[in-house]
Amino acid sequence: MSVLVTGGAGYIGSHMVLELLDRGEDVIVIDNLLTGNEWAVPDRARFYRADIADAAALDAIFATHEIDAIIHFAGLIIVPDSVEKPLDYYHENTCKSRYLIQRALEAKVESFIFSSSAAVYGAPGLEPVTESAPFAPESPYGSSKLMTEWMLRDVAAACSGFRFAALRYFNVAGADPGMRAGQSSRRSTHLIKIAAEAATGKRDGLQIFGNDFETPDGTCVRDYIHVTDLARAHYCALSYLRDGGPSVAANCGYGSGYSVRQVVDAVKAVSGVDFRVNEAPRRPGDAAMIVADSTFARQTLGWTPELDDLETIIRHALKWEGRLGNRTGGQPGD
Template identity: 55%
Template sequence: MAVLVTGGAGYIGSHMVLALLDAGHEEVIVLDDLSTGFDWAVPEGVKLVVGDVADQALVTQTILQHRIDALAHFAAKIVVPDSVADPLGYYLSNTVKTRSLVEASVRAGVRHVIFSSTAAVYGEPEVVPVPEDLPLKPINPYGRSKLMSEWMIADAAAAHGFSYVILRYFNVAGADSEGRSGQSTPNATHLIKVATQAARGQRARLDVFGTDYPTPDGSCLRDYIQVSDLAEAHRLALDHLRSGGDSLTLNCGYGRGYSVLEVIEVVKRLSGRDFEVRLCPRRAGDPARIVAEGALIRERLGWQPRHDDLDAIVAQALAWEERLETRNRI
């Protein structure tokens, strides 16, 4: 049995590949168009298929050739402000292409699907921490595009008999503790990525969007989950499905929030460098605070985070930036 990881040359997908290999999975296939991923992020010995997840002929050929029984779908557009500016592009990449991928997978006999979703499906939650059964009210096209895909997967599973786990991420950060992968996109918008780049002089400043939110210091509050812990949740989801487990929708977060300004101070302290922080108006589509209720994933998958420490997460991100700089100089 083999696993197809879409977006496996990107940030989170590459960590999923590492988690599968570390756990002894012998055949992992990556499908990535390399628009934001990197071929060098795919470990030696792992087959990389370069192409679009909506190319049904390519998807079908890949599944049949490698006898793939499980799909882990990471390929997506993920920047909230960009989704507000380009909603049709986000519905195409995150919804329409997911539909094509799932259809081809079902026809080719895939039995298990793990889907990369987002806490953005909750919108401005009325309850924090956020439980999985909270009403879903996304406030931006990114969240809506992911919610539509959740519905499609659930409906297709009911009709065609495959099982799935949908994982709703909170804010992913950090890097592989062994330095094998990390957030490598130069223009990424993740706060910790941007702050570490500012600390290393790669950006002139860091912009904070909104300091008048109803939070302790006025900046947005987020639940930061370390990327390897997130990848392990996906690996456990795969084991759950292959052992006959039922379909699930689960939050992926630690259940503790940090504000934007708190994160910036941690980056400054650990890097030993100051950098300019510019306070800007709010951006469209940003909720004030969103923190996971994470009990269900621990109960159902036996997930035990190993990297739940903001200082450690920031230190990993700083180390990865240094590694990237060295790589780019070679």
């Protein structure tokens, strides 16, 4: 049997592909390369350059490969963009997911793992967020993710042979420890990626958006998770579903928060570069603080994080950024 990874040429998707291949899985990747890079897909994975709503491409994939699971990463992820262009996000993240789910049912795919987000919770407060927290997304991005979760919930209730896991994660950062993959987006809003670019001279500094949040130092606080730990959480979810576990939604984070200022200072300390930092107004859709309670994922999915250390995350991000150089399209050097 094979695993279909949507968005497998992107940041998190490419790490998922590596995790699956390392586990001996047969992997199929579909990606339209809007934000992903074909070079990020290992040769051992079979690659289809197509959109997840491309009927002909999906027909070819399901006709050619026996797929028992889909891990769905494809979509748009920039929160401020979603505020400016909400219909784009509902179309790409919700409508196209609906089509993919329908095709999965027709192909009798039994396990569906969805890349969701802590954005479904909005701004719940200062305490670590559990899965029982009320949904209150503050951006169309968060709403688009929540709507897809609801579709999966309702489909699983109606179709006994279909089960899903929705993994709600917080701020993903870092790179594969072996430097086989990393954050290579042409346009990124991820803080650690931007700070790594500033530390390696690819930009002349960075901006801190908002200094008047109700947090200890006035800047946003987030739970940063290493991308490799996140990929392993998805594999744990896959194993859980294959073993017959019921549908679940689970948080993926470390349970510790760092402010924007703390992260910037840590990148400066690890890199040894004192790059320029400016302050700017808040961005629309940004919550003040959100930190995960991942007890459920650890106990139910059997997930054990191995890279829970901000300095390690930053060190891997900086090393990857150095490998990327200034190549067009972000392709790393030898």
